[in-house]
Amino acid sequence: MSDDEKTPAREIITDYAQSHFRYFRTADGTVYAQRNGHPVARPIRSQGTTGSHRQELMVGLFRDGVGVFNGTALKEALDLIEALALTEEVQAVHIRVAPGWDGATWLDLGRADGRSVRIHPTGWDIAVPDPREVCWRRTQLTGELPLPARDTDGKGIDLLLRLCNFATAQTECLAIAWLIGCLEPSVPVPAPFLTGPQGAGKSTGGRMLTRIIEGMSGDLRRAPKDEENLIAAVAAGWVTALDNLSHMTPDLSDAMCCIVTGAENVKRALFTDGDVFRARYRRPLLLTGIDVGVIRPDLAERLLPLRLERPRVRRTEAELWADYAEALPVVLGSLLDLTVKVRAVEVETPTDLRMADFAHLCAQLDAATGFGSLAAYRAALDDLNDDVIEGDLLAQTVLRHAADVEPGTAQRMTSTEWLHHFTRLYTGEECRPLPKGWPTTGKVLSDRLKRLQPTLAARGVLIDSGRTYEGRYIEISRSPAAPPHQQQTL
Template sequence: MSEPDGGESKGKGPSQATKLAQLAAELVDVVAGADGRAYAVSKKGPGAHIAFPLKGQKGLRTRLARSYSEVHGAVPSQSALTDVTAVLEGQAMDLDPRPIGLRLASHEGQVVLDLGDAAGRCAIIGPDGWRVSHTSPVLFRRTALTSPLPAPGEPGNTQAGIAALRRLLNVDEPGFRLLVGWLVSGLVPDMPHPILAARGEQGTGKSTALSMLVNLVDPSPAPLRSLPKDQKTWSVTASASWAVCLDNVSTIPPWLSDTLCKAVTGEGFLDRALYSDDDVSVVSYRRLIAMTSIDTGALASDLNERVLPVEFVPIKADQRRTDAEVRATFDFEAPQILAALLDLLSAVLAQLPATELTELPRMADFARVLAALDVVTGWDTLATYRAATEVSTADLIDAKPFTAAVADFVEKQGEWTGTMGQLLACIDTPDPRPKSWPVDPTRAGSQLKRDAPVLRSVGVTVEDAGRSRDRSRSRLYRLALEPEESPPGQCPQPEEVSDAVVTSHDGSFFAHEVTSDPTDATDAVSAPVPTRNTSAHPVSDAVGAADTSAAPLSTDDRSPLEEGTCGWCGNHFTRYTTTGHPNRCTPCARNGGTPPPT
C-alpha cells in the first residue's frame, strides 16, 4: 500500500511530505543566499560548510529522495518532494541573506579557498601564513564545473614552485612575472581583476597555457569555453565558476564588451525572474576572466583599459612536447606550484596595508597587488604592467583611423577648439574611407566621446567647450595636449620600492632568483621530479636568453646601494639592485644596452 502524499490522514500516519520535512530538519539547515536563492547546509559530516541548492541534480531534493528511500524503504513521490521544497523556500524568505562564496571568499582579513574535494577541505590564507583545514569559517557553493584543486604542497618552498611554473610557459621573463601577478591577484576575492589576454601567433601554446593557469585557481571539467552567443549563455557560463577562459576569440560584439566590463567590476544587470511575469532579479558576477587569440585593437576602449595583454612566443620545433607530456608535467608539479602561489599571496596580504601608489591606473586594486608583489619578490611587475597597457593603447588607436587622425592633428596643432563639422573639415579623410570613419558630425562626436579615455592615455584631452555663439548654437569641443610630466629628454625615474624583505613561512627569505634557464630551474627544484626531458620545455631561445638582470636577488647576493648619474638621460638614480649596465638608470638600462633614439 502506498503512503499518502499530502498531510496526515486518519489512521494512516504522517504523509510523505511530512516525513520529508522532518527528515530535512534533521539533516540540514536552510539558509538564504545573498543572490536571492535558498540553500541547504548539512548539519554534520564532511563539507558542513558547503551550501547546495534546493533543486537540481546535486540539490537537496535529490538528497532527500535518497535519504527517504534509505530510512523508509520507499520512494517518495514527486509531488511530496515539490511540497517540501516549497516549504523550505518559504522558510528561507524569513532569514537574513548570507554571502556564499564560489571557490573564494574573504573572512576577517583572510582569504578562504575551497579546494573542491569530497572531504570539503579549504585553504585559509592570511598575512601570517596559510594552512589547509577541514572546516571553513564561510559558506561555499559548488556546481558541476567545480573540480578539486590539487592538494597544496608544503609552505615555504616558493622558489621551487615558481621555477616549475616557469618551465611550463613560453613567455619572456617580464610576461611570466605578470602571469604570476595575475594568478596571485586571482586568489584575492572582492576586487576587480584585469582580463588576461594571451596573444601570439598560432602554435605558441596559448590555449594549453591558459587552461593550466585557470586550473591553478579554479579547475573545471571545461576550463576553455566558447564565446557566448547571448546574455543568457554568458550568465550560465559565469554563474557556474569563478574563473572563465574564453578560447579562440577573434571579435567581441558590443553587448559582450559591456558584459565583460561588468564582470570585471562586479556591476549587476536586471533580468526577469524565472517563472515570473512581473518580478525581476539582479544578476551580478565578478569573475576572473582570460582569453586567447584576442586582438587588442579590436576591443572597445573601456574594455581595453581592463585587459592585461601577455605575448606568447613561438615554440621551436625541437622544443615542442606533446599535449599529454605537458599536462602530465603540470599535474605532477601543480601541488608545489599552488603552494608557492599561496606563499606569495600570504606575503602580499601582509604587504598590502603598507602599499600606496601616487598614481593609480584604471585597475587600481590590481596595481596595488603588483606593487606589493614587487616588494616581496624584488620584481618590477607594476612597471611592466604600465608599459604593457601603453602598448595596448597604442594598438587600439592604430585600429581606429579617425581616433588616430585626431591624435595626429592635436599633436601638430597643440590646442584646437571648434565644432565636429569643423574638425572633420580639418582632418583629411582617407581614400578609400575606412568603414569606421564617421560620416557626419554627430557620429564623429559620439566616437570622440567613446575614445576620450584612450586619447587621454596618450596625452590628448577632449573637453566640452560649451556652445557656439552663432545662430546654430553648435556644440564646441576643445582638444589639447596634456603638459609633459617631465622635461623633454628626461627619463622618468622608477617608482621607489621599499627595501623590506618579506619572510616566507619556514622563516627563510623569499628573495631568490627564478631563472628561465631549464638547467638552472631544474637544479632549483629540491622535490623529486618524474623522468622527463627538461631541455625540451616550451620556451624559445629568446626566452631562455631572457634578461635576468631584473630577477630578484638573494639577500646574500644583493648588490650594495648604487647611486650615480645616467650617462644617457642625465637623471640621478639610486637603487638596491644592479641592472647590468653601469652608469645607466633603470629605464635606460631596460633598452637592452643600446642608447635610446634621439
C-alpha cells in the first residue's frame, strides 16, 4: 500500500474515539468525554492526576490493538473532536450529588463501575445512571463510599449519634437535618459550626459527618489564606470542611456566605487575552473551632451551631475509626431511608427565616419523625443573634436606645444625627473613649445599621430608611409587641 493510500493517524484516532466515547459540552463551553454506558465524564483538556481523557484514549487504543500513536496525531484528533463537540447539546456535570429525572436525585458512590444511589420519594436503589441523565465529574477529593446497607430500621442513625459527642438532642436532630440537606443539590444548607470545650472531639465529629458524604478519604482542612484557593478547593469537592477556626476575617466571612448560598467566580482563562473561565459553586460547608470571635450578621444567618461535650470514656484513634468504617454502610443506609421518608412529606414552608429551604427541610423532618428540629433551628439562630450583639457595641447601643422608646413609636433623623446620638449614648457622662471600629461618619453608620437590620429585628427593633425633599433619613422604631427574649434583654 502506498503512503497516499494509508489512513492518517488522526482519522484512526477520531473514528475510534467517536465509536467508544460520547462527547458533549457544558454551559461554560468545556468539552467532556464520557465512555459509552458509563456515567463518569472527563474534560478532554484535563491533564490532572485523576486520569485525563488523553490517557484514557491512549490506553483504549493500545488494549484494543489499534496501535500506539504519537503526540501530534493525538493532539490533532482531540482538536477536531473538541471542535465537533461544541455543536453538540449542552449538559451539566456534577460532583457527588446531582438532580435526576422524575424528581429523583443521585449520590455518586465514587466507584470505578459507576454504580450510584438513586433517591426518590418512593424509595432508593443502587444503579448505574443513564449517561444522559447524570454525568459525574471526579477529582482527587472524590472518595469512594461503601454500598449502603438495606433494611437498617434506623440503626445507623443511633450508631452515628453514639459515636459523636453531641451535647443535646436538639443538636443531634440539626446534624441529621444537615446531612439530609447535603443529599439535595437544589437546597442551600447552613454551615454547621461544631463548637465545645477543648477535648470535646470537634475535629473527630466533623470528620465523621463529612465522611458520611465524602467517604473515608474525606478530611478536614485548614482555611486557605486567600479566597482564590478556597474557591478552588470548594469547586473540586462537595462538602468543604474547615478545621480549628480561631479568627474570621471579613473577606473569609464574605466568601463563606457565597459558598453557602451560591456564587460565581470569573477570571481570565490561562494562555488567553480575552477569554474567561467561569466557576459556579454552592456547596455544603462545615466548620470546627472553639471560638471565632466576632461573627458578622450575614454569616450568622447561614450558620448552624452544633455543640459537643467532652466524652466520658476515651478511645484510641484506631479503635474509633475501625468501628466507624464498619458502621458506615449502616449509617448511610439509615440516612437514605430517612431521606426518602422526609421527601415524601408535604408541609408548609416557614417564611420568616433566611434559609427558607433548610427551614422547610426541618419542618419535613419534624413531620416525618417528630424530632422538633425546626424549633431547635430557631433557637440556634436566636443564640447566634446573641453572639452577634455581644460582639458589636453599636448593636448594644441601639438596643439600649430602643429600651427607652415606647413600643409602636418611631424616631426619624439623618444618619449624622443618629451618629451623634449613639456616640453620646455610648460615651455617657463619664465620656469614655470610643472603641476601635466605631462609625466615624453618617455613611458608615448607615451601612453598619443595614448589616444589623436582621439581628435587631429579631429583638423587636426595626430600622428603615428613605428620602424626603429635605434629604435622606433613618427611622428606628420598636415593634408593638416585642418578643419575650427582647423584653428580658432590654
